[in-house]
Amino acid sequence: MMSTTEGRRILVVDDERVIADSLTAILCTQGYSAKAVYSAAGAMAAAHDLTPDTVISDVFMPEMNGIELASYFAENHPTCAVMLMSGDDSAPALLDAALRQARPLSRQNKPVTPTQILEWLSSLAPIN
Numbered sequence: 001m002m003s004t005t006e007g008r009r010i011l012v013v014d015d016e017r018v019i020a021d022s023l024t025a026i027l028c029t030q031g032y033s034a035k036a037v038y039s040a041a042g043a044m045a046a047a048h049d050l051t052p053d054t055v056i057s058d059v060f061m062p063e064m065n066g067i068e069l070a071s072y073f074a075e076n077h078p079t080c081a082v083m084l085m086s087g088d089d090s091a092p093a094l095l096d097a098a099l100r101q102a103r104p105l106s107r108q109n110k111p112v113t114p115t116q117i118l119e120w121l122s123s124l125a126p127i128n
Contacts, residue, residue, distance in 0.1 A: 007053075008032050008033065008121070009032075009050055010024075010052060011050060011056070012036045012056050013037050013038075013039070013057035013061070014058040014061070015039060015061045017038055021036050023056065039062070040063060040064035040069040041063065041064065052077070054081045054121065054124065055081070056082075056083045056117065057069055057083070057085070058086060059084050059085065060086055083120060085112050
C-alpha cells in the first residue's frame with residue numbers, strides 16, 4: 001500500500017521566496033516531491049512538467065492572485081487539491097466568496113505551521 005506522501009507531487013506558490021522555499025524544504029524532508037515557484041505564472045508553467053497532485057498557494061500575489069490560480073487548476077487540473085493561505089485580514093472574505101462559487105479549495109490563515117499543512121496533506125486521499 002502506498003503511503004500518503006509517496007508519489008504526491010506538491011507545488012508551493014508564494015511571492016515571498018523564503019516562505020515558498022522553507023515550506024518546500026519541509027515537505028521534501030517529509031517524503032513529498034515538492035517544488036517552489038514564486039508567481040501564479042510560474043505555477044502554471046511548472047504544472048505542465050510537474051503535474052501536481054496538490055498546490056499550496058498564497059492568496060495575494062502580483063499579477064494573478066491565489067483564488068484565480070485555484071480557478072485555473074480547477075479547470076485545467078481538476079484532480080489537483082488546492083490550499084490557499086494568507087495573512088491578510090481581507091483574505092477570509094475573498095476565500096469565502098470563492099467557496100460560494102464552488103471552487104474546490106482549502107484555506108488557512110497565516111501564520112500556518114508546517115504541522116497544520118502536514119495534517120491537511122495527510123487528510124487527502126492517497127495517490128493511486
